[in-house]
Amino acid sequence: EGWLSLSHMTADISMFPFKEWMKCEKIAIKNHKNELSDISHPQGPYLVRKTISRMIALTRGVKCEPEQVIIGPGTQPLIRQVLGMQRENIKAAIENPGYSRIYQLLKDMNFEVFPIDLDKKGIDIKKVEALNPHFLFITPSHQFPTGIIMPISRRIELLNWASASEGRYIVEDDYDSEFKYGTDNIPSLQSLDRNQRVIYAGTFSKTIMPSFRISYLVLPPDLLREYKRHFSYWIQGSNTLNLFTLHYFIESGEYAKHVKRMNNHYEMKRENLIKELKWKFRNGIKIKNVPAGLHFIAEFKTDKGYKEIEERAKKEKLEIYSMKRFNLLGNIEEGKKIILIIGFANIKNEDIPVAVDRLYRVIY
Numbered sequence: 001e002g003w004l005s006l007s008h009m010t011a012d013i014s015m016f017p018f019k020e021w022m023k024c025e026k027i028a029i030k031n032h033k034n035e036l037s038d039i040s041h042p043q044g045p046y047l048v049r050k051t052i053s054r055m056i057a058l059t060r061g062v063k064c065e066p067e068q069v070i071i072g073p074g075t076q077p078l079i080r081q082v083l084g085m086q087r088e089n090i091k092a093a094i095e096n097p098g099y100s101r102i103y104q105l106l107k108d109m110n111f112e113v114f115p116i117d118l119d120k121k122g123i124d125i126k127k128v129e130a131l132n133p134h135f136l137f138i139t140p141s142h143q144f145p146t147g148i149i150m151p152i153s154r155r156i157e158l159l160n161w162a163s164a165s166e167g168r169y170i171v172e173d174d175y176d177s178e179f180k181y182g183t184d185n186i187p188s189l190q191s192l193d194r195n196q197r198v199i200y201a202g203t204f205s206k207t208i209m210p211s212f213r214i215s216y217l218v219l220p221p222d223l224l225r226e227y228k229r230h231f232s233y234w235i236q237g238s239n240t241l242n243l244f245t246l247h248y249f250i251e252s253g254e255y256a257k258h259v260k261r262m263n264n265h266y267e268m269k270r271e272n273l274i275k276e277l278k279w280k281f282r283n284g285i286k287i288k289n290v291p292a293g294l295h296f297i298a299e300f301k302t303d304k305g306y307k308e309i310e311e312r313a314k315k316e317k318l319e320i321y322s323m324k325r326f327n328l329l330g331n332i333e334e335g336k337k338i339i340l341i342i343g344f345a346n347i348k349n350e351d352i353p354v355a356v357d358r359l360y361r362v363i364y
């Protein structure tokens, strides 16, 4: 039979309220015809930026005005735009294992990019201080891909580091912070920032769907001034009708209802998948059980290497990714165990036993 997927890269849209979305789209067309005939504000329509800034104030403790919000068609193009206006020989540091697509982007932008190891609290602050980068990329709410939730103590250390000298910024990538199961949702790093050092990055890819390409940044005031000077010519990249529809979708309460519903749905699937994995693999598996996000990390005792595992997964028609994808220096050790990133957005609850069976055949 067909492929099954334990990919971490998707959203489960089986429960997305498309009917409600289309109702909001009709309202958007009716109420914003003139805006639709024009190109929007370079940062996205003010009305939508106001709705986003109000929402993240409530849900994430982010303190910002609509003027500080920049909407764009994805995290990468937004990062490219804001960091592209920096003068040359910029040093950037990123978590390792970490988000390889941002690592690649920064290298393509001719930045000096340094992968920095994690300790149990997240990015290693001593290594950050030793490297002294201008931009530091972190995912404190739910480290990507290990899942570490950065404690307040490490957040304060990083903010103190950033405030100790001019020209230092922390990019807080808050990509799947909306999903926490039975654990506290720690407010954003940005909410603790007193020195305009944090660039907050959010996205609707996980809560709505990645195909909509609606993401945003919140810039500190002085970086915003530089941005507005630099990008007055800029034509906004997101689809304005989609943005106005999103505004009504949020304002009507449908968005919050959907995120709540998906938290419950994902928690149920996550529990079932972990139960099935433990039952099948017994002490051959070690699960990093962080109750957050749309994936978790699992270690499997095997002498098989990553290449062989990837080939066997293809043969078993099981889509799954390994830690190799996120090891930015490509020096992952193998021979005793392998580490896989296991996503549960793309698997139907009823297909979980079959997927686990296939994974068992991949590993053993």
Ligand SMILES: Cc1ncc(COP(=O)(O)O)c(CN[C@H](CF)CCC(=O)O)c1O
Residues within 6 Å of the ligand: 008, 009, 010, 073, 074, 075, 076, 099, 101, 139, 144, 173, 175, 202, 203, 204, 205, 210, 214, 215, 325
């Ligand atoms: C760490 C991190 N920050 C942001 C996003 C959201 O980016 P955007 O949709 O452009 O807003 C993702 C989403 N992850 C990607 C799709 F799942 C790729 C994963 C992979 O490359 O392994 C992510 O992991």
